[in-house]
Amino acid sequence: MKGIRYPENADLRQLLRFSDKDGLIWLGEHRMVLLHSAALSELRKELIDSVGAEQARRILTRMGFASGLRDAELARKIRGAGSLVDAFVVGPQLHMLEGCVEVEPVKLDIDGDAGKFYGEFIWRQSWEAEVHVQQFGEVDHPVCWMMIGYASGYTSAFMGRFILFREVECAAMGSGHCRIVGKPAEEWPDAHELTPYFEADSIVGRLLELREEVEAMRQSIACPRRIPNLIGASGGFRSAYELVTKAAATNVSVLLLGETGVGKERFARALHELSPRKDAPFIAVNCAALPDELIESELFGVERGAFTGAHASRAGKFERADGGTLFLDEVGELPLPAQAKLLRVLQEGEIERLGDERIRKINVRLVAATNVDLQDAVAAGRFRRDLYYRLNVYPVTIPPLRERASDIPPLVEAMTARFCSLHAKRVAGITDKAMLALKSHRWPGNVRELENVIERGVILAPQNGWVEVEHLFVGAIPTPASHACIDKSGKLGEQTSGSGGRNLTDAVLDAGISLEALEQDILQRAVQRANGNLAAAARMLGMTRPQLNYRLKKQSAQSGDSAVVD
Structure with a gap:
């Protein structure tokens, strides 16, 4: 095939975008450097x-x-x-x-x-x-x-x-x-x-392998047993992790603090795995998910006949965790009677099942977690002061994801690999632009929200393709920034990146589409997106339903279509 002529490269020039405000150059969704x-x-x-x-x-x-x-x-x-x-x-x-x-x-x-x-x-x-x-x-x-x-x-x-x-x-x-x-x-x-x-x-x-081995040895000296599920290298993450590793060898009760979704249970599991109790049970309880009338029986156990429905004796979470670790998530949600019993367990190391007078000795490491301010709860009378002081012996604050943006790339890499395996999907990775969007997001849901976003991205990305911004933030893509694009003469001109950096008006004119054809296509696509609901399609187009109905009937008459639009 000789005499090849290149097609017009406007579609490629508009992929290359310059943003002097944030110092970024893009080719599609991949970051470039001059x-x-x-x-x-x-x-x-x-x-x-x-x-x-x-x-x-x-x-x-x-x-x-x-x-x-x-x-x-x-x-x-x-x-x-x-x-x-x-x-x-x-x-x-x-x-x-x-x-x-x-x-x-x-x-x-x-x-x-x-x-x-x-x-x-x-x-x-x-x-x-x-x-x-x-x-x-x-x-x-x-x-x-x-x-x-x-x-x-x-x-x-x-x-x-x-x-x-x-x-x-x-x-x-x-x-x-x-x-x-x-x-x-x-x-x-x-x-x-x-x-x-x-x-x-x-x-x-081999030189690179040796360097990795040296780095692994250095890390093994600093953190002898790094837990795979805990990923991060930011200052805030390292500080929390070091506190956990120091507490692991002791029996001190640990209070994990942080926003919802920061990974408190993962830190609790890491504490257990790093401790001498690692071969004993790790029992996790979400206190907020238990009805008040069942909390005491769930935590401390129940004897047969203690109340209506108690047809058999049953061990509570403390007994099941004997020798190991009990993780009480959302401990701030415990009702006051349960708080009093929990305090006694911490002080005496013994429990009583509901309906039983026998004392049972237990050996449990307690790890509690909350995303509420316990001091405020104490002041409001919702949390016992003496229990607060007992739990607050060794507090560990896990920083929110927005304060540890440098941890996002390794987290994303691990999550992508996990969800690819889970969904039998192969993707090439995350585009640079998508990664920038991830690092810029505020993450109110923290690591849990990031997991959901990455899983959605892996599912929506094409097989063997890249996870792009629109795959991650469906319906909520970050506001387009102003970019400069290259024209035919090589000069830079201001455009927005709303449609891949291309000016919509220029794109329509370059395509040679008539105004009538453009209107027809837009109206039909709006109706399709709204699944035939004309009221919803009209709202999408910023017009009233009668106005949309009129335009559709007009198109139908011009095309000779006898179909009636309702």
Whole structure:
């Protein structure tokens, strides 16, 4: 397929958005960074000088490969409904838009169904060839390593199989331009010499493994038994975790404080797992979920015949937790009679079942939790002062998620993996823009709310695709910020990011849609969204039901449709 002409790149230019107010550059939902080519030149030189040309080539190739993978996702998303060629050339067009090189197609034979691919392109103005010559002069081998990695990564992701590009001409070798050829790896007779550059290097990989092992040893010294369900590295998280680890070796009662959803039960379980009681039971009780008349029997047990309905003797939560840990969540909701009995248990280490006079000794570590201010409850007479002082011996405050934004990325990573496994789903990850939205959210529901949002995102994201902002905040996407987009002349113009950064009016005009056709489409879509409810559709459009009915009848008459709209 020769004589390829690029489609108009307005759809791609509008993906690239600049926001000088918050210092962010976006390509779709992925964050970009503008760097001086001189800085990249220094990086290349430093890599070559420190680890050698072969290792440097491998590192840069893999960097480019990763970048190409990301852009291939955009290609499918932006032009997936069009021709295969128009969708594929998103890669070369984006490579140019990103300032890497001018790409001239020479030949492109592509068959998605059969998995066949052959591509040949000329590169002009290659930044890699230019900076390499500046640093090392002309050489006898191709040097556009990162860009070859990009072409291979992009095409491999686009085709769903490994497509290997190689540079058959390079401007750094004295040619007037670079020329690249790509085809399936098995069609290259010397593929075994090239594929190692796309694989993790044994030396560099081993160095990274050693660094991870050293870091793991350091962490094991600081936190000998880090609990997998507790994830975080922020100052507030570490402070709470250190208090829990110090209390674990003792028998002190612990009071966990914090807003709803911060993970108080997970900290309680961590305390239990880190303690000598780890092999004994951990019993959790939500005091707010128990009716007042059942709280005492649930906590302390009941003897047969103690009250109507007590047909058998039953041990309470304290007895079941004997030797282990009892977690009382929402302890501030306990009624005053139950508070008096709880105080006696803490002071004497013994209980009496309802309807029984026998004293039973117990050995239980109590962990209590609340999201209310117990001091205010004491002042209001809703909570016993003596019990408050008994529980408040060792308070641990767990900070809300909005105060530990640095913990959100590792939490999101762990939650995404868990929900992918739970729902038999594979996703590529969270886009940069989605992660920024997560870190900017106030999280009134804290970690519990984050879990719900991530689970929804995993479910709504396409298979093997990325979790984007609209998958997370359904119906409540954060307010669009003002961005600058690039026009045909390369100048920046103010636009909002409401529809991927594109001005709606310009988009309609560029599409060549008539005003009547646009109105018809909008009205029909509103009715569809409202499931045929005209009153709801009218509210959606900001008009009255009679006004909508009139417009629909008018459209019906113009189209010759005999259907009557009610």
